[in-house]
Amino acid sequence: MLFDKICRRNGIRHRLTAPASPNQNGKVERFHGTFRPDFLDEAGPFTSVEQAQAAVDAWVHGYNTDRPHQALNDTLPVTPAERFAAVPTEAREVLPLWLPPALDAVTEPARPHEDHCATDESAVEPPVAPPVAPPVAPTLGRQPGDAVELERVVGPSGNLAIRGQQFWLGPARVGQCVRFWIDCDMVHLSIGGTRVKTVRSHLSINDLAILVAHGAVPAGPPPLPSTLEPDGVVELERAVSRFGSINLGGRKVLIAEILGGRQVGIRIEGQTLMAFDLDTRELLRTRANPLPLEQLRGLRGVRPAGPPLRPSTEPVTVQRRASTEGVIVVAGQKLAIGRAYAHQTVTVHVAESTVTVEADGETRVFRRTSTKPVRSIKGQRPRTATSVS
Template identity: 55%
Template sequence: MLHYNTDRPHQALDAKTPVTPADRFQPVPAQQRAPVDLWLPPTLDPVPATRIEPVMADAAPVQAEPPTVESGRPVEFDRVVPPSGNLVVCQRQFWMGTHRAGMVARIWADCDLIHVLIAGIRIKTVRSHLSVNDLATLTRQGAVPAGPPPLPPVEDGDAIEVDRTVSRSGTVSLGQHIVLAAEILAGRRVGIRIEPATLMFYDPDTRELLRTRKNPLRPE
């Protein structure tokens, strides 16, 4: 096999023997293999010494005081939307869409509602699953006291409430408009609070908030 590959003349090479590595490559002269001299600038500016304060052995470590949040009061914090589009807050997922992956979402949360905002725009509002202990845990993880809820203010007379039965497809009829409530509410009697920008679907008996949607209705 060695003779076949290296010694015998090859027809494809015009009856020449194959070129061996020794024929193709030559060793580098010794003077060219010497290491390259280290180059330094002509002058070096000394770096001023930094004073390091001594640390007392018995000194207690200084800890930053977390913001004070009253028990059960709303908090705010940031979350980055992951590539899956599912934002997780205290083991609950919020679908934000893969097109929002990498965006920073501002979460406003209390024990009743959770608002999700991106760039100051409210993306969705859902019923909260958080307890007072959950809010305390979020505070220890960096949440800060929340400002006013991001829902638009409602003046007296600006909101009305009606009752509807949700259809099999999860919709209700409002002012000659077919509005999506939720498929999971199909067949259920719900109350609907109609505000200038928001529809709130709730249980008529307990007033428990079930869903929040954008209001597609005109004022008239």
């Protein structure tokens, strides 16, 4: 992670080789071909990692400074250290190098064979400094790598992309405006002033400069979650499995089978856990909170709570088509409404303890004896008979 952070801060793209493809990393593989017979085959057993590391460092130092490399020059003895040079100071001033405080920049190494190489200047070419990329022009006093903010609208797929990095919001967020807070370390996504997701940033300072050129603005403080108080209320989002459960802090919490496959909001108030609709904030189900306060602090995606939830709109209204005997099936319960309603489509209101059937202006109430969820809303499509001449 530290290596990737240094690359992002300095506008370097870290390119990886494909798995099981040593041909894409030939220089390192060639080094292994030298390191194994010249060092590993001769080195004795080591009593500690520190002793082994010291022996490897001594061998590498001799390889770079004392051992001529034929591929560098086949007529004069030239070592790898003679061909290595740090970026000149004037180049660093044009494009400053960012390093964490624990690391220091490498100074230009000494040239042990400098006097020898000076005898024939035509044979050994002086090292050429790498080309320096043009500096990123600061905007409104910004420094390269400073955080930026921008807004995007969630498309039909529920997915957003910023400079090649993907952000999944889900179909429930389609059409909503998302506020991005981005730097080279983290990306915070907020909707309506509430943080909904935080992920690691894959963007470099060059990506941030391009975003600024396309309308991004300097960012304020990051929208980090507030500290949970003993009586605090928090919310998060979870996808309900097809069995009606969610994963919360490593535990499976049963919500409702009827909500299977749906993205819902979870609101936690003390000992109460509530599932609600993300668009309407309508209360869907209420369960006991199985997690202590200490575990709530480490939940993925936790954020400060929004406004209070709206009451549920039970009963659930569905349609059913009566059979030849005048029987309908709702939530696994068979209801006989009479042969007079055979092949008719009736409206059914399913509540927690009652089932109400409306047909031809009449209303009949049945006691609900099944605990199965309502799986379908619309009644079966009426069949059309075809006359035979």
